Amino acid sequence: MSIVKMKKISLYGLNSEKDVLLRDLAFAGCVEIRDQSEKLQSEEWVGLVSPDTADLSLNRLEDKMSGVKSAIDVLTPLASKRKAFAPKPKKTVKDFERVLSEEASLLVISDAINEIVKRQDSLLTENSKAEVYISSLKPWEKLDIPMSLTGTKFTSLTIGTIPVRVEIDELKAKLNERDIEAHISVINSSKTTHYITVLYYKSCEDEVMDFLKDYSFNKVNLKRENHTISEEIKSYNKKIEKNIKELADIKKELTEFVENLGELEFLYDAYRAKHNIISIKSSLVKTNEVFLAEGYVPEKNTEKVDSIIEGYTAYVEYADPDDYEDTPVLLKNNGIITPYEMVTELYSLPKYGSIDPNSIMAPFFWLFFGIMMADIGYGLVMLGLGLFVLLKFKPTGFAGKLFGLVTQCGISTILIGIVYGSFFGDSIPIISELFTGKSVNIKSFIDPIKDPITVMLACIGLGFIHIIVGMGIEAYQLIKDGKPFDALFDIGFWYIVFAGIIAFLIIGKPGLYISAAGAIGLVLTQGRSKKGIFGKLSSGILSLYGITGYLSDLLSYSRLLALGLSSAVIASVLNTMGALGGRSIFGIVLFIVVFIAGHLFNLALGVLGAYVHSSRLQYVEFFGKFYRSGGIPFKPFKMKSKYVEFCETDNK
Amino acid sequence: MEILKEIFGNGTTYAILGAALAVAFSGIGSARGVAIAGEAAAGVVAEDPSKFGQTLLLQALPATQGIYGTLIAFIIMTKIGLIGSGLKSLSAGTGLAILCASLPMAIVGYVSAIYQGKTSAAGMGILAKNPSEVAKGMIYAAMVETYAVLALLISFLCIQNIPV
Numbered sequence: 107m108s109i110v111k112m113k114k115i116s117l118y119g120l121n122s123e124k125d126v127l128l129r130d131l132a133f134a135g136c137v138e139i140r141d142q143s144e145k146l147q148s149e150e151w152v153g154l155v156s157p158d159t160a161d162l163s164l165n166r167l168e169d170k171m172s173g174v175k176s177a178i179d180v181l182t183p184l185a186s187k188r189k190a191f192a193p194k195p196k197k198t199v200k201d202f203e204r205v206l207s208e209e210a211s212l213l214v215i216s217d218a219i220n221e222i223v224k225r226q227d228s229l230l231t232e233n234s235k236a237e238v239y240i241s242s243l244k245p246w247e248k249l250d251i252p253m254s255l256t257g258t259k260f261t262s263l264t265i266g267t268i269p270v271r272v273e274i275d276e277l278k279a280k281l282n283e284r285d286i287e288a289h290i291s292v293i294n295s296s297k298t299t300h301y302i303t304v305l306y307y308k309s310c311e312d313e314v315m316d317f318l319k320d321y322s323f324n325k326v327n328l329k330r331e332n333h334t335i336s337e338e339i340k341s342y343n344k345k346i347e348k349n350i351k352e353l354a355d356i357k358k359e360l361t362e363f364v365e366n367l368g369e370l371e372f373l374y375d376a377y378r379a380k381h382n383i384i385s386i387k388s389s390l391v392k393t394n395e396v397f398l399a400e401g402y403v404p405e406k407n408t409e410k411v412d413s414i415i416e417g418y419t420a421y422v423e424y425a426d427p428d429d430y431e432d433t434p435v436l437l438k439n440n441g442i443i444t445p446y447e448m449v450t451e452l453y454s455l456p457k458y459g460s461i462d463p464n465s466i467m468a469p470f471f472w473l474f475f476g477i478m479m480a481d482i483g484y485g486l487v488m489l490g491l492g493l494f495v496l497l498k499f500k501p502t503g504f505a506g507k508l509f510g511l512v513t514q515c516g517i518s519t520i521l522i523g524i525v526y527g528s529f530f531g532d533s534i535p536i537i538s539e540l541f542t543g544k545s546v547n548i549k550s551f552i553d554p555i556k557d558p559i560t561v562m563l564a565c566i567g568l569g570f571i572h573i574i575v576g577m578g579i580e581a582y583q584l585i586k587d588g589k590p591f592d593a594l595f596d597i598g599f600w601y602i603v604f605a606g607i608i609a610f611l612i613i614g615k616p617g618l619y620i621s622a623a624g625a626i627g628l629v630l631t632q633g634r635s636k637k638g639i640f641g642k643l644s645s646g647i648l649s650l651y652g653i654t655g656y657l658s659d660l661l662s663y664s665r666l667l668a669l670g671l672s673s674a675v676i677a678s679v680l681n682t683m684g685a686l687g688g689r690s691i692f693g694i695v696l697f698i699v700v701f702i703a704g705h706l707f708n709l710a711l712g713v714l715g716a717y718v719h720s721s722r723l724q725y726v727e728f729f730g731k732f733y734r735s736g737g738i739p740f741k742p743f744k745m746k747s748k749y750v751e752f753c754e755t756d757n758k
Numbered sequence: 759m760e761i762l763k764e765i766f767g768n769g770t771t772y773a774i775l776g777a778a779l780a781v782a783f784s785g786i787g788s789a790r791g792v793a794i795a796g797e798a799a800a801g802v803v804a805e806d807p808s809k810f811g812q813t814l815l816l817q818a819l820p821a822t823q824g825i826y827g828t829l830i831a832f833i834i835m836t837k838i839g840l841i842g843s844g845l846k847s848l849s850a851g852t853g854l855a856i857l858c859a860s861l862p863m864a865i866v867g868y869v870s871a872i873y874q875g876k877t878s879a880a881g882m883g884i885l886a887k888n889p890s891e892v893a894k895g896m897i898y899a900a901m902v903e904t905y906a907v908l909a910l911l912i913s914f915l916c917i918q919n920i921p922v
Contacts, residue, residue: 452893558915665904668911672822675829682841714815715822718900719907725897 109462110436111405114427116398119420124397128383130414133199133754135744136407138434139399141389155391164384170213171377174370177216180223181367184360194751197372205376212373215366226356229349236342245294245301246335253338254330262308266325267299274300277321288314371749379745386743402434433458435737443468445510453725455737461579463733470572471720476518478669478716483530484709485523488516525551530705531677536685540697554671562667569663576731583732599627625650659727665719673712680704769853770845773838776860777831784827784867791820791875798879802886812885812892816878819899823871826910830863833917846922859916866909874902
């Protein structure tokens with residue numbers, strides 16, 4: 107229900123035991139270790155300690171990691187599909203040490219896989235090159251002379267392409283006209299190009315070429331082979347076939363490696379964890395024999411750290427955090443409240459030593475969301491979806507919080523929906539009329555469309571409570587900080603003003619006197635930091651202007667009504683549209699289609715709007731009153747993993 | 759004279775004009791707003807297609823004004839009996855009152871949707887550089903929407919309380 111109490115931890119250990127000690131701490135995952143390098147500059151420490159040099163093995167480790175990773179990426183698509191959200195295999199310290207000691211044999215496997223993949227890639231490029239080559243030869247297939255033949259003693263044979271817009275007959279006529287002795291024959295024609303051969307006397311080569319150049323002739327050079335083009339194509343096709351066969355073999359070969367996938371993934375994660383340990387190590391300082399690690403640990407975890415230390419020659423010291431700005435923040439709430447941490451974390455974590463607002467904010471967020479959605483049907487959909495995901499997949503972290511929020515807000519949506527008498531808008535009267543001709547109504551306690559003013563006043567009243575609570579928390583913080591007078595002046599007097607206004611609304615004039623008393627208090631105290639009687643008085647009077655701020659805050663809560671109305675009215679528009687087809691087969695089909703598609707759309711839009719606007723009411727109207735933001739999240743030093751889950755002991 | 763009375767004395771025309779203005783201007787505003795956000799979204803998705811879903815959320819934010827406008831139009835149509843109970847005959851005064859009541863939604867809907875679109879587009883920048891903070895961009899856009907919500911509320915309350 108609060109911000110977890112932290113202790114500053116200083117851990118002294120032997121350099122010789124550093125690796126294993128850090129490994130055990132990482133497995134425990136409850137200590138945040140801070141970078142110590144600034145000690146090297148401070149006068150107190152300089153000369154005493156030296157930086158823990160970055161381990162050169164880091165680079166080698168990264169090489170190994172990328173090798174194993176690419177092997178994993180090759181095997182993953184070949185392996186049978188794993189279920190989404192399937193639990194990761196659990197690994198202990200012992201497993202971790204074992205896989206690292208067996209790394210040599212696993213690296214042989216991953217190298218072999220990468221070698222095979224290299225061969226596969228070269229075969230694939232070879233094939234695609236061959237295919238391009240074949241398609242360039244294809245048009246010349248009918249030319250059944252050896253590819254190396256370029257003429258006889260007196261004649262020359264040139265082959266090339268010419269655009270289709272050139273009429274070949276015209277070309278031949280032009281040749282005759284100019285008296286050039288050359289013979290053109292068309293081998294093949296495509297949509298854009300003629301493939302032609304030109305036979306001419308060697309003596310008039312230049313003439314022929316000049317002539318042809320005017321018609322965009324493009325000479326084609328063939329490889330000097332002694333067989334025909336069709337034979338060349340055949341031989342390349344054979345090569346492709348052979349490669350394909352080899353590729354199939356390679357695939358089979360790779361499939362045989364799939365059984366190693368699990369171990370490779372484990373090795374990769376072990377490398378990652380080791381990498382993490384080495385990088386943390388390099389941020390520590392040491393003397394010849396001893397190293398020092400400093401950071402933070404939640405108070406409740408100190409015993410755990412003690413028990414880890416027991417096995418080593420090490421000494422640990424705990425102290426209360428002195429610098430609240432620097433102390434990391436970890437929130438601890440029960441299962442009901444935890445989902446709402448998502449809303450707070452999005453804004454900013456509270457500072458260490460201030461108040462965790464989640465348990466106070468949660469009921470408001472829950473209620474506001476419900477008022478903005480306000481529909482039994484939509485609430486049931488949200489509740490169903492939320493529970494389904496939570497029970498089926500048991501998501502953790504962000505997804506767990508998200509679906510927890512969906513589930514809980516589904517409940518408030520149903521409750522307010524009952525108050526408004528809304529089930530998918532006004533679907534019940536409309537459906538009953540469509541099918542039976544009689545309109546059945548569900549009871550509504552307040553209908554926001556017919557009686558919006560009552561609902562709006564209720565929303566603003568709710569907002570008033572929200573704001574009062576926010577100010578109350580600030581008063582509590584001020585008193586806790588030893589500033590009770592500030593609490594009285596800044597918040598108490600405003601409370602008196604508000605109480606007077608309420609009294610005025612209920613019993614009339616006497617209320618005004620109470621307000622006036624509060625206002626006088628404000629005028630007298632709000633300028634207390636200013637110098638001079640005039641400055642004090644003027645800023646005191648100006649502070650009364652703050653009432654407009656509270657007024658606009660209150661009006662802001664009218665969005666609760668407006669968004670609720672909009673989702674209700676859209677729902678009823680959808681129902682009316684769906685019912686347009688009347689009581690016929692077509693009408694019923696139309697109704698079902700419009701009902702499902704339309705309400706899904708409205709639900710999605712409504713959830714987005716309700717989430718965003720409930721959050722805004724917390725951030726601007728509520729947090730603005732008291733929240734001390736800017737806490738640093740607690741980032742424990744732990745075993746990071748992707749494929750497996752590291753845990754300290756075997757018990758699951 | 760009779761013709762003028764026929765043209766200007768008919769309250770129903772004014773009321774329908776109000777509905778038309780509310781839906782048209784809010785709709786135009788939202789179309790522009792969604793387009794502005796969409797252009798920015800395309801840039802983000804070009805770099806990283808996996809962000810499509812999140813860009814869609816941001817892009818949808820300025821779409822609400824168009825829906826609010828439709829909502830006001832629908833309420834006017836129900837009020838004057840164009841939907842449901844049959845068209846009522848309105849005095850010119852009542853019709854004009856309904857027309858005026860639709861103006862907050864029409865005007866604020868138009869302007870706020872465009873500005874919200876710009877804010878959403880800026881939020882796309884957050885999404886591109888720091889995806890975990892995208893919800894903050896959504897809150898910024900929602901700050902703009904506040905005024906469309908207030909306009910909706912006033913238009914709604916006015917129309918609801920005009921006696922027909």
